[in-house]
Amino acid sequence: MREISYRFREGFDAVRIVFIVSVAGFVLELVFAVISHSMILITDAAHWAVDGALEFTTMMALYLVMKVLKRFSWGVLFFELVLALLVSAIVIGTYMVPFIDYINSYVTEPGVGVTTSNPFLALVSLIGGVLTFYAFSCLRKAYAETGLEILKVEYMHAAIDTIASALVTIGIIVTSLTQSKAVELLTIIASLFFMFHSVADIVEDSVKSLLGLNIDVELKYKLMTVLSERFGEGIKIRDVDVRKIGSFYITKVEIYVHPFTTIAKLHRMRLDIMKMFREVNKMIYHVDVIFYPDTEIKRRARSIKRRAEEKL
DSSP: OHHHHHHHHHHHHHHHHHHHHHHHHHHHHHHHHHHHOOHHHHHHHHHHHHHHHHHHHHHHHHHHHHHTTTSOOHHHHHHHHHHHHHHHHHHHHHHHHHHHHHHHHHHHOTTSOOSOOOGGGHHHHHHHHHHHHHHHHHHHHHHHHHOOHHHHHHHHHHHHHHHHHHHHHHHHHHHHHHOOHHHHHHHHHHHHHHHHHHHHHHHHHHHHHHTTOOBOHHHHHHHHHHHHHHHGGGOEEEEEEEEEETTEEEEEEEEEEOTTOOHHHHHHHHHHHHHHHHHHOTTEEEEEEEEEEOHHHHHHHHHHHHHHHHHO
16 A cells, blocks of 8 residues: 555656646746737647646546545545536636637638737747646656556647647747738647647546446456466456546456355455556556355355265
């Protein structure tokens, strides 16, 4: 448990740094977006806000898991899902107001110029790209140290966002130099694509988790293989259920054991199973182990005893 707690704590520290970086990037771009009225920067600031919300919910989930690691709590896991959906909806809803105004202006007032006319605004998005790359480096280093799958997802997302920042920077430069509304709109749409891609992943994971449909079949058979290799013929697997809730996995194992197995041995088996499962995937948060007496062994024993008595 100390090793697991250490991993979550290191993961929490890494995501906390990245969250601070996201807040800095959001504030920076929002200030210049308000000053310049650049729709490209407003869109990129909204993207920063969504990513910051995701990092905040991940950070809170890791913090709460550290606090209640020895006791299973569904509230910890659903908290991440509900909060991520709520914050993302608020950010997108707020952003849609200026975006709809921009589209109306684009359609009804074709003579109006671009909102991004200063090429030096590219420095703002460039700084944002540097911050994003720094976040990527921190997350990748933390993943290498802890092996937490959630950090791998986060650093891959940061790598994609670094590319998005580069595209925004290029879009600002080209828009300001050409004064082309088409280029500006294309840059905004590209930035929106990256933002909605993040939101789509949140919605998909949340709906599947809340409905109990987020089943990881590949991980299930990995765990079954580990059980078979560790205990061999000493047990008979009844079922292994693996479900993803938010960033974590919940597993339930049902096993048939010899009816005369002692409580002490069952307790040791339970601890071994929990340890093995978390070695397979470090994001397994809770393991339920349920033992059933193997009634076939009882029937075979009674049958053997009855035949022996008949011979006598």
